[in-house]
Amino acid sequence: MTLLHWAVLSPFIAAILIPFLYKYLKRIHTGWFVLILPLVLFIYFLSFIPRTSSGEAILNNLDWVPSLGINFNVYVDGLSLLFALLITGIGALVVLYSIYYLSKRKEKLNNFYVYLLMFMGAMLGVVLSDNLIVIYVFWEVTSIASSLLISYWYTREKSIYGAQKSMYITVFGGLSMLAGFSLLYVIAGTFSIRELIANADIVMASGLFIPAMILVLLGAFTKSAQFPFHIWLPDAMEAPTPVSAYLHSATMVKAGIYLVARLTGVFGGAPEWFWIITIAGLVTLTWGSISAVRQKDLKGILAFSTISQLGLIMSLLGTGSAAFYFQDGDNALYMTAILAAVFHLVNHATFKGSLFMAAGIVDHETGTRDIRKLGGLMTIMPITATISLIGLASMAGLPPFNGFLSKEMFLTGMLNVTEYGIFHLETFGFIIPIIAWIASVFTFLYCILMFSKTFMGKFDSSKLKVQHVHEAPIGMLISPIILAVLVVVFGLFPNLLAYSIIEPAMAAIAPGILSPGEFFDVHITHWHGFLAPELWMTIGVVVLGVILFMTFKKWENTAFYRGERDLFNYAYDYGYDGLVKGSQWLTRIQMTGRLRDYFIYMCTFIILIMAYTMYRYNLPAIQSLDLSPVPIYVWFVIAVFIGSVIVIPFINNRVALIIATSVSGFIVALLFVLFRAPDLALTQLLIETVSVILFMLVFYHLPKLKKVKTPPKLKAVKLIISIGFGLIITLGSLSAFSLGQEANYSSISEYYTENAKEEAGGYNIVNVILVDFRGLDTMLEVLVVALAVLTVVSLIRLRFKGSEDV
Amino acid sequence: MKKPNNMMLQTLTRLIILIVLSFSIYLLLAGHNSPGGGFIGGLMTASAILILYLSFGLNSIKKVIRLDYIKIIGIGLLFASVTGVVSMVFGFPYLKQFFDYFRLPILGEVELTTALPFDLGVYFVVLASALAIILTIAEDDK
Numbered sequence: 001m002t003l004l005h006w007a008v009l010s011p012f013i014a015a016i017l018i019p020f021l022y023k024y025l026k027r028i029h030t031g032w033f034v035l036i037l038p039l040v041l042f043i044y045f046l047s048f049i050p051r052t053s054s055g056e057a058i059l060n061n062l063d064w065v066p067s068l069g070i071n072f073n074v075y076v077d078g079l080s081l082l083f084a085l086l087i088t089g090i091g092a093l094v095v096l097y098s099i100y101y102l103s104k105r106k107e108k109l110n111n112f113y114v115y116l117l118m119f120m121g122a123m124l125g126v127v128l129s130d131n132l133i134v135i136y137v138f139w140e141v142t143s144i145a146s147s148l149l150i151s152y153w154y155t156r157e158k159s160i161y162g163a164q165k166s167m168y169i170t171v172f173g174g175l176s177m178l179a180g181f182s183l184l185y186v187i188a189g190t191f192s193i194r195e196l197i198a199n200a201d202i203v204m205a206s207g208l209f210i211p212a213m214i215l216v217l218l219g220a221f222t223k224s225a226q227f228p229f230h231i232w233l234p235d236a237m238e239a240p241t242p243v244s245a246y247l248h249s250a251t252m253v254k255a256g257i258y259l260v261a262r263l264t265g266v267f268g269g270a271p272e273w274f275w276i277i278t279i280a281g282l283v284t285l286t287w288g289s290i291s292a293v294r295q296k297d298l299k300g301i302l303a304f305s306t307i308s309q310l311g312l313i314m315s316l317l318g319t320g321s322a323a324f325y326f327q328d329g330d331n332a333l334y335m336t337a338i339l340a341a342v343f344h345l346v347n348h349a350t351f352k353g354s355l356f357m358a359a360g361i362v363d364h365e366t367g368t369r370d371i372r373k374l375g376g377l378m379t380i381m382p383i384t385a386t387i388s389l390i391g392l393a394s395m396a397g398l399p400p401f402n403g404f405l406s407k408e409m410f411l412t413g414m415l416n417v418t419e420y421g422i423f424h425l426e427t428f429g430f431i432i433p434i435i436a437w438i439a440s441v442f443t444f445l446y447c448i449l450m451f452s453k454t455f456m457g458k459f460d461s462s463k464l465k466v467q468h469v470h471e472a473p474i475g476m477l478i479s480p481i482i483l484a485v486l487v488v489v490f491g492l493f494p495n496l497l498a499y500s501i502i503e504p505a506m507a508a509i510a511p512g513i514l515s516p517g518e519f520f521d522v523h524i525t526h527w528h529g530f531l532a533p534e535l536w537m538t539i540g541v542v543v544l545g546v547i548l549f550m551t552f553k554k555w556e557n558t559a560f561y562r563g564e565r566d567l568f569n570y571a572y573d574y575g576y577d578g579l580v581k582g583s584q585w586l587t588r589i590q591m592t593g594r595l596r597d598y599f600i601y602m603c604t605f606i607i608l609i610m611a612y613t614m615y616r617y618n619l620p621a622i623q624s625l626d627l628s629p630v631p632i633y634v635w636f637v638i639a640v641f642i643g644s645v646i647v648i649p650f651i652n653n654r655v656a657l658i659i660a661t662s663v664s665g666f667i668v669a670l671l672f673v674l675f676r677a678p679d680l681a682l683t684q685l686l687i688e689t690v691s692v693i694l695f696m697l698v699f700y701h702l703p704k705l706k707k708v709k710t711p712p713k714l715k716a717v718k719l720i721i722s723i724g725f726g727l728i729i730t731l732g733s734l735s736a737f738s739l740g741q742e743a744n745y746s747s748i749s750e751y752y753t754e755n756a757k758e759e760a761g762g763y764n765i766v767n768v769i770l771v772d773f774r775g776l777d778t779m780l781e782v783l784v785v786a787l788a789v790l791t792v793v794s795l796i797r798l799r800f801k802g803s804e805d806v
Numbered sequence: 807m808k809k810p811n812n813m814m815l816q817t818l819t820r821l822i823i824l825i826v827l828s829f830s831i832y833l834l835l836a837g838h839n840s841p842g843g844g845f846i847g848g849l850m851t852a853s854a855i856l857i858l859y860l861s862f863g864l865n866s867i868k869k870v871i872r873l874d875y876i877k878i879i880g881i882g883l884l885f886a887s888v889t890g891v892v893s894m895v896f897g898f899p900y901l902k903q904f905f906d907y908f909r910l911p912i913l914g915e916v917e918l919t920t921a922l923p924f925d926l927g928v929y930f931v932v933l934a935s936a937l938a939i940i941l942t943i944a945e946d947d948k
Contacts, residue, residue, distance in 0.1 A: 686846060686850055782931045786879045792939050
């Protein structure tokens with residue numbers, strides 16, 4: 001365990017302490033304690049910048065399950081550091097913001113901060129681990145934490161719906177990602193990402209390459225809300241706004257992007273990787289930006305805009321992966337896309353974070369997020385309006401903000417694609433920049449719409465529930481102001497980040513492209529000259545965007561604008577309903593509620609599977625049965641035993657039934673005594689006694705035994721099943737016995753007899769086996785017993801009263 | 807449950823119960839070297855307590871024995887799992903058991919094993935499980 005391991009685990013440890021802090025220090029807002037951790041971690045991770053920017057990577061090993069190749073190895077390079085800084089930096093700001101956003105009197109702060117810290121730790125685990133299985137584990141924890149946070153106000157139906165939806169979609173993706181990782185292990189024999197990258201040519205040559213790639217991408221796309229899996233993100237907006245700002249725009253949804261970036265070294269260079277990611281990214285970008293225009297909820301707009309921006313980054317990673325195709329080509333041509341992706345990742349976190357927080361402030365102060373009710377807030381909330389203006393201008397791609405720089409670079413990257421001359425790009429390539437441009441127009445449009453609807457126009461207090469609308473308290477404004485300042489600073493001095501953060505991240509995404517000691521050329525400029533096509537594309541975006549906004553009145557009432565709900569939600573809802581109904585149907589046809597039916601299923605299954613095995617391996621092959629002679633009195637005992645069992649089906653009186661079953665039980669105990677197994681005999685006797693007592697106790701409640709008229713056919717079937725079951729068990733045990741004799745196997749009990757005294761210090765072999773040799777079995781059996789009891793108790797005490805459908 | 811009024815059963819139970827209970831504890835402790843162990847001991851204690859319920863009625867015994875059997879199951883599981891962890895602290899695999907011989911005052915030479923707390927856990931789980939199931943069913947008067 002090194003300091004880095006502790007850094008990853010520290011949020012979990014802090015999460016354990018939160019409930020106590022919340023309970024015993026109620027007067028102080030729990031958020032203040034939580035705030036310390038991300039701040040410390042942020043400073044700690046900053047200290048890595050000098051090392052990563054010189055091209056160094058830090059690797060600390062910790063064995064977890066070495067026999068399966070699963071190790072908790074922490075790996076810090078430019079890419080993981082960038083994400084770690086985002087997670088802790090934005091985390092600190094979000095916690096600070098949440099202190100003012102969530103009231104300490106009304107809200108269950110302990111839940112909130114436990115989930116938030118759980119998320120923070122898991123997210124750090126995802127980006128800092130080198131091992132795919134460890135990544136998977138942390139990945140699922142982020143899904144769970146996200147779901148819990150979405151359903152934070154769990155009394156609201158919509159929150160539960162959103163939480164479920166995000167859970168189903170992201171966990172589905174997570175599971176397929178696990179399958180993809182397993183395939184990678186099958187191909188390359190390792191879960192370590194660095195080793196996979198080193199063996200990329202083996203992976204590439206394998207027949208499992210495409211399936212592994214698609215499965216891994218399913219995980220990345222569901223997490224990063226790529227089309228058509230994006231539908232969970234708008235519903236996730238039911239979470240408190242700090243959560244939306246943190247998980248659903250700045251960090252968690254970028255986990256998919258992280259994964260794609262991280263695995264570019266493994267999959268990059270393949271045309272399938274290039275096309276799937278580029279197309280998914282572009283479609284998401286366009287679909288998200290068009291859908292965002294239709295939204296009326298501030299957070300809804302931001303959600304779709306996040307989807308669209310994630311698509312943008314994704315498409316850049318897709319086109320940038322071509323760098324692996326030309327190992328020694330013109331780096332600037334392909335790496336512009338990667339550069340733009342990394343830069344936009346940072347920029348998106350800053351401007352989207354501030355926008356979410358501003359939207360939260362509007363919601364907090366006015367009580368609504370509906371843009372049809374809002375308006376004219378500019379004079380009432382000037383600071384919030386300024387923050388929003390900066391954020392939206394940056395998102396729309398206007399100078400001098402950071403969004404402008406990365407947007408131009410994005411357009412450059414997309415234009416470069418047409419010059420690649422591979423993967424049939426010479427014929428289809430021209431479409432890519434056009435799609436990118438169209439999406440940019442819509443991005444511009446929803447940015448103006450959002451600002452004008454919220455802050456301009458007339459203020460109408462009659463539509464609001466809150467009486468006196470005023471600016472937010474200063475504490476709530478600190479975080480968005482810091483982010484807005486960063487938007488401006490990064491916009492004016494982009495080269496602050498160039499070699500400290502961006503270049504190391506690029507080098508980590510594209511390992512092996514550079515020879516050691518070399519660096520990518522990262523020089524970000526505002527001005528590319530009058531002839532640069534990017535400039536004219538931006539001007540075109542602004543002009544067309546403004547025209548669309550001016551004519552807003554015209555298309556305001558069209559069906560396109562009226563509808564808000566994403567069409568793909570219907571697919572999800574139908575699918576979900578179908579799944580529920582299908583499983584109910586499946587349950588209903590076999591779960592009759594009668595024990596005897598279940599016995600029929602079980603016995604039939606055992607008969608079939610054993611009969612098949614015997615048939616398949618030419619059994620029963622009973623050659624010789626070397627049995628010891630059976631004394632006459634044992635025959636007598638067995639006769640009584642058989643007799644007691646045979647009479648049971650013919651008895652119609654319950655007391656007689658109990659006695660008959662007890663007789664068979666006690667005779668089994670007697671047989672144990674005869675074969676000198678005192679422990680078993682004792683146990684059997686006690687079990688019989690206790691069950692007789694149980695019968696006595698419940699006797700009073702049982703209904704009268706009814707003579708059930710069974711059709712003769714069914715009776716025959718039952719008879720056949722019973723006889724078959726007895727026959728198959730007898731045959732099975734006889735052949736096992738005969739086989740053991742023929743092959744001269746030494747019985748395992750001999751080992752126990754010999755070693756019980758020396759190894760475990762006991763003479764009673766049965767007990768020594770139970771507590772020592774097979775201790776884990778006993779442990780788990782006891783656990784099963786405990787679970788069964790809990791089931792029985794809850795079934796009886798908490799049972800349904802009426803005719804609820806389960 | 808109807809109020810039972812059975813003189814003979816009640817008088818006998820008073821006698822039997824002591825014998826059964828002490829025998830069950832003997833079974834638990836002696837389990838390592840002669841027939842017995844946590845499972846059998848637990849079942850026997852359970853049957854002893856069940857006889858009490860049977861002869862004196864659920865409600866009157868409930869006033870005397872105020873135990874939450876579900877909690878006892880938890881305690882048992884804790885015993886069984888924690889003894890396994892102890893060996894891990896010393897770098898051995900989970901659930902590795904140890905034993906040694908000690909000379910104790912009064913008792914003389916005694917074998918002490920780490921299997922005993924483990925078996926005690928089993929004892930608690932079995933005892934409480936049997937009682938919890940039977941009593942829940944018996945109390946249920948619907």
